[in-house]
Structures are given as C-alpha cells and as structure tokens.
Ligand SMILES: Nc1nc2c(ncn2[C@@H]2O[C@H](COP(=O)(O)OP(=O)(O)OP(=O)(O)O)[C@@H](O)[C@H]2O)c(=O)[nH]1
C-alpha cells in the first residue's frame with residue numbers, strides 16, 4: 070500500500086523479505102545497512118529473540134533518489150521465519166508492495182522453503198493479494214556453503230521446486246558475503262515501481 | 274570414506290548447521306555420529322568420543338530449549354513501540370481518533386498490551402471510537418491477563434456513567450463471546466432495558482462477523498435445491514469474496530452481477546447465520562494458478 074504524497078512529490082513503498090527461519094533475511098538487510106550507506110535513511114531496527122532470531126521484524130528505511138521527478142522512499146522489512154510466529158508474519162506483510170522471497174539452498178531446508186512459500190501465498194491471499202501478481206523476486210541464498218562441503222540444491226532443482234509456476238526473476242546469493250544482495254533488491258525495486266506506476270498512473 | 278573420515282565429516286556438518294542456527298538439523302547429525310560410534314566399539318577412545326558428542330548434544334538441546342521457551346511478547350522500549358505505531362498505521366487520511374485506535378491495535382497485536390490498554394482508555398472519552406476501544410480493552414485483558422480482569426473492567430464501566438445502555442449492551446455482547454470461550458461463567462446482569470436500547474439507525478449496522486464459508490442454494494438449473502458451499506477467500510466488512518472454479522460453468526452463469534441470493538448460509542467460526550446477499554462483482558482471474566476461475570464478491574445484505 071504505497072503512499073503517494075502529491076504535494077511533496079514523494080512516494081513511499083514497502084518491500085518485505087520473506088522466507089523460512091534462518092534462511093538469511095536479516096543478513097540481507099544487515100548487508101544493505103552496512104554497505105549501501107548512501108541509500109540508508111535511518112537506523113536499522115531489529116526486534117529479536119533468543120539466538121538472534123527475528124521476533125517481530127527488522128526495519129530499514131532507504132531512499133533511492135528521484136524517479137520521474139518523484140522522490141522514492143522504501144521501507145524494507147523482514148518477517149520472522151520461525152513457524153510459530155505466523156501471526157506476526159502476517160502482520161508485517163500488511164500493506165506490502167513487493168516481496169523478496171529468500172530460499173535456503175541447503176538440501177535439509179528444502180521442505181521448509183516450500184512450506185514458507187505456501188505460507189506467503191496464503192497470507193497474501195488473506196489481504197486480497199495474489200502471489201502471481203505481486204512484484205516478487207526469489208533469492209537462492211547460502212550458495213557459499215557448498216564450499217564448506219554441505220549438501221546444497223542445484224539452481225535447477227530450486228527453480229523447479231519454487232519457480233515453476235511463478236516464473237519470476239531469481240538470483241543465487243550468499244548474503245553473508247553480500248553476493249546477490251544488491252541485485253535481488255534492485256530487481257524487486259524495479260518490479261515494484263513498475264507496478265506502482267501502473268496502479269497509481271503515476272507520472273502521467 | 275573410512276569410518277573415521279565419515280565421523281569427522283558428519284561432525285563437521287553438525288557444527289556447520291549449528292553455526293547456522295539450524296539446531297534440529299545439527300541434532301540429527303550428532304545423532305548419526307553417536308550411532309556410528311556406538312555401533313563400532315572397536316574405535317579407539319570410543320567411550321570418550323561418545324561422551325564428548327553427548328555433551329555437544331546436551332548443549333544443543335539447551336540452546337533449543339532457550340529458543341522455544343523465549344518470551345513471545347517481551348515489553349519493548351517506548352521508542353520501538355512508537356515505531357510500531359508509526360509503521361503499522363495505514364489509514365493515513367482518517368480522523369485523529371481512528372488513527373490513534375489503529376495505532377493502539379497495532380501495539381496490542383505486537384503484544385504491547387500495557388501501553389495499548391493505556392491508549393485505548395484515553396480513547397474511551399471519544400464517542401466515535403468508544404465501543405471499539407472498550408472491546409479492545411476487554412480483548413487485551415482476556416488475552417494477556419485473564420477473563421476475570423476483563424469482567425472486572427466491564428463491571429466498573431457498568432457502574433460508571435460513561436457508557437449509554439446501548440453501548441454497554443454491545444460491549445457485553447462482545448464480552449459474552451469471550452466468556453464462553455474461556456469456559457468460565459460469571460453472573461452478569463443484562464443491561465437494563467431503556468428507551469435507548471432501541472437501535473438507532475446508524476447503530477443498526479453492526480460489525481459483520483468473520484465469515485469462513487457460504488452455502489448457496491440455486492433456484493434453477495441442475496443443481497437447484499442442493500446447497501453449494503464456497504470458501505471465503507477474503508472479507509472486507511460486509512463484502513466477501515469467493516473463488517469459483519472454471520469447471521463450475523452453471524454456477525458462474527447463474528451468479529452474475531446483481532443477482533440476489535436469498536437463503537444463504539453464512540458459516541462463521543462461532544455459528545451459522547441465515548441471510549441474504551447480492552453479487553456485487555464478478556472477475557475472471559486471468560493469470561496465476563487460478564487462471565480461468567472466477568472471483569465473486571458477495572455483499573451481505575441481511576444476516
Ligand atoms: N554461510 C552463509 N551463512 C548465511 C548466509 N546467509 C545467512 N547466513 C547465516 O544463517 C543464519 C541465519 O541468518 P539470518 O539472517 O538471521 O536468518 P533469518 O532469515 O533472518 O532468520 P529468522 O529471523 O529466524 O527468520 C546466521 O547464522 C547467518 O550468518 C549465507 O549466505 N551464507
């Protein structure tokens with residue numbers, strides 16, 4: 070639910086990082102906070118629980134400058150991935166304009182990815198949104214763990230599991246080193262802004 | 274791989290999963306190592322090796338316990354609470370009281386009930402949001418303190434002059450639902466009848482309950498007479514949306530915009546209501562997994 074302020078010619082939209090517990094959502098935001106200093110417009114707020122797991126959300130406000138004479142502000146959020154926090158997950162998703170789904174490449178997390186994607190679809194539906202229409206980008210995270218000898222899924226396998234029907238842009242990533250973080254966000258922003266432009270008939 | 278290498282590799286895997294916070298996955302790897310050692314008593318130092326693995330398992334189980342038993346709604350700093358209010362208030366153009374109400378509801382949803390109740394209480398003085406604020410106070414007490422506290426609060430309101438009988442009646446209706454859920458019983462008199470209990474027109478429009486599915490009976494066609502139950506996929510106030518599969522051709526043809534539905538069963542989590550509705554929109558879904566299906570909006574006209 071982007072907010073368009075005509076007087077200030079400013080638009081504010083919301084992008085949510087979704088995905089199973091421990092897949093690296095917070096790590097994505099940490100990297101953005103530390104490395105994209107020019108865009109960051111405030112502190113990153115993390116509300117965590119035991120073991121650095123997200124309890125409510127992470128929040129990071131960024132600005133991406135002017136587009137067609139309009140200042141674009143973006144609120145980045147992560148949801149808590151742990152299964153038991155489903156009501157908070159849904160709350161955080163409210164008013165979302167674009168989604169980054171972070172999937173864990175570890176083989177042992179295959180089913181968790183699927184369940185989380187299903188959960189995303191369900192929660193979007195409850196807000197009257199459709200997973201096949203909302204601007205969505207996938208990130209296959211933790212690719213680096215293959216070097217440590219841990220079994221990870223091939224990109225083909227993950228595409229088949231998660232992206233066969235959706236057919237949305239997807240990126241391999243290793244958020245801990247920053248690999249793929251910028252590209253994923255950039256693509257999600259692009260899709261989100263195109264969508265908003267259509268919806269709000271902005272810049273006509 | 275020889276046995277020794279397998280054990281070493283599996284242990285390393287366990288450590289890696291642990292460092293990722295994937296505690297169940299790490300536990301499974303430790304289990305595997307323990308089993309390997311137990312099944313191969315000939316391994317030199319097998320006893321001390323097993324002991325050290327068991328110690329690791331214990332430490333892991335302790336961390337796991339800490340994770341699952343961590344408080345789910347810790348009290349946050351005022352700054353964090355303010356941020357929640359700011360970030361989760363969406364209706365930017367409403368009046369001040371409605372905005373304050375929405376902010377307080379967000380606080381309650383994130384478990385910050387002390388502050389939420391404080392803010393709801395301030396809103397009781399505003400006629401426009403009084404009932405909503407009162408219901409939310411009752412709900413906060415019920416969820417975070419006890420049903421007894423909710424009842425006490427209601428009794429206090431009843432003996433004050435803040436609420437009109439009509440308003441009290443509504444709050445009582447809401448409280449009664451929670452009391453039933455709690456399984457306890459309380460002696461609560463009905464609100465005294467007075468001329469005011471006759472519903473004013475604007476108050477007659479009560480909030481519509483959450484409807485989970487609807488049962489429709491068609492008046493003509495092959496399926497006439499039998500009830501067709503449809504799941505509600507979305508509800509906004511008194512408009513509910515249902516999805517009808519493209520295969521249900523007859524149904525789609527019969528349920529065009531403007532069609533009045535008499536004798537609809539509205540299934541809500543607490544009861545079934547009979548009522549009527551009118552088809553207010555019909556949209557063909559043109560992409561995604563439900564492509565070809567129809568999304569119908571039914572406006573509830575009477576329940
Ligand atoms: N090796 C590696 N580790 C990663 C990567 N991304 C995240 N991690 C690690 O995975 C663990 C979980 O990362 P988080 O970013 O906290 O995961 P999350 O998705 O926010 O988890 P929840 O808040 O519980 O939903 C941490 O130990 C991270 O260091 C990655 O790309 N590679």
Ligand SMILES: [Mg+2]
Pocket residue numbers: 094095096122123147148149150
């Ligand atoms: Mg997190």
